[in-house]
Amino acid sequence: MARAFIIRLLIFVILLGNIVGLNLTEYLSAVEYLTLNEDFVEEYTKWSLEVFSQPHYLYDWSPQPFPCSTKEMRSSEVPTSVHALRPGDIQCVAALGDSLTAGMGAKAITPIGVLLENRGVVWSIGGDYTYQKILTLPNILRLYNSKLKGFSTKTSISFLNGQNAKHNGLNVAKSGARSYHMVDQADLLLDRLKNKELCNWNNDWKLITFFIG
Numbered sequence: 001m002a003r004a005f006i007i008r009l010l011i012f013v014i015l016l017g018n019i020v021g022l023n024l025t026e027y028l029s030a031v032e033y034l035t036l037n038e039d040f041v042e043e044y045t046k047w048s049l050e051v052f053s054q055p056h057y058l059y060d061w062s063p064q065p066f067p068c069s070t071k072e073m074r075s076s077e078v079p080t081s082v083h084a085l086r087p088g089d090i091q092c093v094a095a096l097g098d099s100l101t102a103g104m105g106a107k108a109i110t111p112i113g114v115l116l117e118n119r120g121v122v123w124s125i126g127g128d129y130t131y132q133k134i135l136t137l138p139n140i141l142r143l144y145n146s147k148l149k150g151f152s153t154k155t156s157i158s159f160l161n162g163q164n165a166k167h168n169g170l171n172v173a174k175s176g177a178r179s180y181h182m183v184d185q186a187d188l189l190l191d192r193l194k195n196k197e198l199c200n201w202n203n204d205w206k207l208i209t210f211f212i213g
Contacts, residue, residue, distance in 0.1 A: 034112055036160075041116075045155045048107050066131060066143055073144045078203055088144035091204035093137065093151050094170035094193070095125035096185045097211040101173035104158055117162050117175065119152035124209040125171045127151030137209070149198045150206070163188075170198060179212050 034040050074088025095101050099117075103126065106118040120128030124137050131139040138151035149169070156165035163174045172188045174181065189208070194201055 041155075041157060044112065044116075048109065048113070048155070066140075070143050079205070085205060086144075087141060089205050090141055090145060090148065090207050092149050092170060092193075092199040092206040093125055093141065094189055094206060094208040095122070095152075095173055095211070096182055096189060096208070097124075097173040098177040098213075099173075099175035101125060101171065101209070101211050102158070102162060102175045103152070104175045107155070115158055117156050117158045117165070119156070119165075119168060119171050119173075120154050122152065122171070124211060125150075125152050125169070125173075127153050127169070137207075141207070170196075173211075177212065182210070182212060 070088075073086045075084065075086050079085050079089055099105075101119075101122055101124060103118040103120070103122040105114040105116070106121050108114045108116070118126075120126045121134055122136065126134065126136040127138045127142075128134060129139070131143055133139075136151075138148060142148050150171075152167060152169045152171040154165075154167040156162055156167065158175050163172060170189060170192055172185045172192065174185065177185065193199055193206070199206060
């Protein structure tokens with residue numbers, strides 16, 4: 001693994017050297033132009049999804065049987081205490097945080113990819129694919145409750161609609177956010193919880209991750 005990292009680092013340095021040798025201003029302008037082109041972003045997203053769909057592409061993750069039983073992991077009645085909660089009782093997932101939770105550059109293969117947010121593959125809130133393909137908390141919980149809601153999917157452009165992209169679900173994380181931004185994110189999350197009708201505000205159990213720093 002260390003050898004592979006060193007090779008990738010050397011390739012990056014070589015490519016960076018070639019880029020610096022060009023007119024950097026023109027290069028950055030070209031990248032910005034492409035990210036504003038909706039057709040290009042759509043095609044880039046399709047291409048990256050195809051790449052990430054290749055067997056063992058992500059972290060050498062190979063499909064394995066889920067190691068835990070998913071039977072009888074949902075209560076017959078909604079629990080009134082967290083001490084009686086089972087995995088299948090969770091109806092919604094939500095998340096607050098910074099670029100890590102926004103998935104900024106998570107699937108980047110080229111410099112353009114760094115400008116995109118891949119919220120659908122974030123460990124805490126991503127809902128792209130299934131557990132067999134990508135190991136995320138929502139993909140695990142969906143093994144217990146197929147009706148789980150709130151998780152993020154797909155890709156968006158960070159500086160255009162990032163935090164408010166339509167596929168974000170209850171992921172209100174924002175790239176570049178700091179701890180003092182969390183109050184604003186909490187207010188935004190409360191608004192979505194109450195108005196998007198993804199969850200029953202009073203009765204549904206919700207799992208919210210808070211990842212900042």
